[in-house]
Amino acid sequence: xxxxxxNSGPLSVPEGAIASLNCTYSDRGSQSFFWYRQYSGKSPExxxxxYSNGDKxxxxxxxxxxxxxxxxxxxIRDSQPSDSATYLCAVLNxxxxxxFGKGTRLHILP
Amino acid sequence: xxxxxxxxxxxxxGMTNKKSLKCEQHLGHNAMYWYKQSAKKPLELMFxxxxxxxxxxxxxxxxxxxxxxxxxxxxxxxxxxxPEDSALYLCASSQAIRVGNTEAFFGQGTRLTVx
Numbered sequence: 357x358x359x360x361x362x363n364s365g366p367l368s369v370p371e372g373a374i375a376s377l378n379c380t381y382s383d384r385g386s387q388s389f390f391w392y393r394q395y396s397g398k399s400p401e402x403x404x405x406x407y408s409n410g411d412k413x414x415x416x417x418x419x420x421x422x423x424x425x426x427x428x429x430x431x432i433r434d435s436q437p438s439d440s441a442t443y444l445c446a447v448l449n450x451x452x453x454x455x456f457g458k459g460t461r462l463h464i465l466p
Numbered sequence: 467x468x469x470x471x472x473x474x475x476x477x478x479x480g481m482t483n484k485k486s487l488k489c490e491q492h493l494g495h496n497a498m499y500w501y502k503q504s505a506k507k508p509l510e511l512m513f514x515x516x517x518x519x520x521x522x523x524x525x526x527x528x529x530x531x532x533x534x535x536x537x538x539x540x541x542x543x544x545x546x547x548x549p550e551d552s553a554l555y556l557c558a559s560s561q562a563i564r565v566g567n568t569e570a571f572f573g574q575g576t577r578l579t580v581x
Binding site for chain 1: 506
């Protein structure tokens with residue numbers, strides 16, 4: 357089983373709608389969870405971190421964590437064309453390694 | 467200026483060359499990382515340094531040799547690479563592992579092509 361799994365997409369969402377990105381992880385001892393955005397040809401940019409169960413909101417972004425289900429999600433409200441990118445889920449596991457998923461390509465349709 | 471700076475941004479090298487990638491962070495962090503990003507693969511963790519000590523070597527071939535002279539600088543020395551080593555090499559830094567926030571911030575990356 358891969359350590360961090362994401363649907364590779366592409367996920368197409370109309371402009372103005374909510375984009376929902378999902379991630380599961382295998383190490384139940386993981387404590388820290390991150391979402392990065394990566395534009396083509398650029399390096400990953402941290403957009404959200406979450407450490408405890410529940411929701412964390414920052415502007416149009418909401419991260420959701422459910423440790424019992426080993427599930428992390430990112431919601432993007434009022435999606436904009438500039439949100440089109442690859443979104444990487446990352447997990448700090450019990451071995452203190454930050455492990456990344458393959459990423460989900462998000463395409464916002466104008 | 468970004469908090470994590472990598473040089474060079476692009477590198478083309480032959481299989482018999484020796485080159486080095488450099489990373490410098492200005493964030494006051496104590497942990498630094500090298501990741502490799504190949505097409506259609508997740509980011510692969512190569513090396514981790516925590517307070518200048520290497521804490522992880524993810525079965526990386528010896529043709530890649532890291533060096534961390536201080537908490538602000540990280541190098542990746544390359545020699546006798548193979549074409550399949552062509553990839554984007556990303557440096558990242560964070561607060562020291564197990565101390566405070568562990569959010570990692572990335573440099574712009576070095577696009578390496580081995581010919």
